[in-house]
Amino acid sequence: MVSLSPSSPLIWILAGEASGDVLGARLIQALRALDPHIRFAGVGGVRMEAEGFESLFPMRELAVMGLVEILPRVRQLSRRLNQAVDDIAAHRPDLVITIDSPGFALCLLRRIAGMGILRVHYVAPQVWAWRQKRVRKFPGLWDELLCLLPFEEAFFGRHGLKTRFVGHPVLQSGARDGDAGRFRATHGLADAARILVLMPGSRRSEVPRLLPVFGQMLALLKTRMPDVVPVVPVSPVVAATVEQAVRNWPVRPVIVTDVQDKHDAFAAAGAALTKSGTSTLELALAGVPMAVTYRVNPLTAFMARRLIRVPHVAMVNLLAGREIVPELLQENCAPEVLAREVQKLFENPTVAQAQKAAFATVLHGLEGPGGALPADAAARAVMDLLAARKA
Incomplete structure (x- = not known):
């Protein structure tokens, strides 16, 4: 975590796998461009750490996929979830951003729902692909959903969820x-x-x-x-x-x-x-x-x-x-x-x-609104939420 004045905004970020680590690193850069005094905490990988981010625990422990593959690691994941919740409760960040990894991220958002902390989920859960009824469980989980695919804004909007299309980060991947x-x-x-x-x-x-x-x-x-x-x-x-x-x-x-x-x-x-x-x-x-x-x-x-x-x-x-x-x-x-x-x-x-x-x-079709780089559009959405909370 960057050591700056306690009055500077504190954003807690969770990235649970390599792709989320890349998104998190770009988002940190874009947020600092808007406000160089922002502090960060949470869980991330080597790309976020290269931006000065200190991970609460190794991100690799969350990188698991599959209904059967996850079973042997349920106990360990539960411990890490409790650790993340406790850290958020202790630090009381201004905003929590979870990036992708819906299995872990949505559990975290649900656990901190009563803390009164702004919550953003970055990368929409792909419920439009399978088990669409799961979308009914999402209201109340986040204050805004940042999505990467152009059709997702309308899909989640139909279910009363505040969603913003920010463009797909692959376009700035190089x-x-x-x-x-x-x-x-x-x-x-x-x-x-x-x-x-x-x-x-x-x-x-x-x-x-x-x-x-x-x-x-x-x-x-x-x-x-x-x-x-x-x-x-x-x-x-x-x-x-x-x-x-x-x-x-x-x-x-x-x-x-x-x-x-x-x-x-x-x-x-x-x-x-x-x-x-x-x-x-x-x-x-x-x-x-x-x-x-x-x-x-x-x-x-x-x-x-x-x-x-x-x-x-x-x-x-x-x-x-x-x-x-x-x-x-x-x-x-x-x-x-x-x-x-x-x-x-x-x-x-x-x-x-x-x-x-x-x-x-x-x-x-993956270009962001107004031609903005996806990370910049995501950072602006985050800053808009923080500004609205202060207003």
Whole structure:
């Protein structure tokens, strides 16, 4: 926490995973640009810590996903929830911001509802995708919801929830600004090497499900496309897990943890396989042809299929309203299926060009109001709430 005058505003922030850590860091920068005396406390990761933020406990302890995967850690998560609530009660911040991670974040917001503290949730829970009736539980949880997708403002507004669309932060991620030549030079890769980006996720609970399949796929590709070099961009939170998992791969991968290096890899890449989520938007911004693949515990998948109410899981497909990138999920997340799709992306220019043309339309719809950068729009929303409370 920044040591400034006790009279300066104190904002308590919760980020529960790598993507939220990035959003939190940008939001801290944008808030300081509006008021350099703001103090911060809460839970965050390395990106927020680089802004001088001191995390109450390691953010990585919250980075878990899946109905089955979370069960062994319920007791630990409960302890951390109690710790966060106690810290908020002790410090009495002017405003609490929870970023994504709805399982933990919404529990926290509910627990502090009676404290009279302003509450903002940043990144809308995707209830429009499955179990839409859950939206009925949200009134009273926050004073304002900051959403990233243009259709969310109307969806939550219909349910009487104060919501503001601030634009999608992928647009200021720098994903389109990579340098292909620098990436090849940094890692000693020949100009003829075909770069394949593999994005297994940012959570320790999900990475082990995709990496073995990627390794088996590479064994098939090694005979068909021997010049393919796999690149695995991961967050520092899961880097050690990834390094251990890829030791026996048939092709030595380049493991990337630096953000600029990741963007350089995007610029050099001819194709990508990625989990669903924001990574699809990052790759779209960089113009990388891709296929989306994912595998979870079979019980989790069974339950999800009964609950999901949207036609696509890949964010680029959902925003486009049609399948512009293949979705290879569960039983289709198989070595032979993935190998065929990767070969098609590299060797069929028509497929790659069609994807890139569709990406441009999708990304245009993610621009924030008035052309403001998403973090700036989010910071302004926070400052407006603080000003309204003082008025």
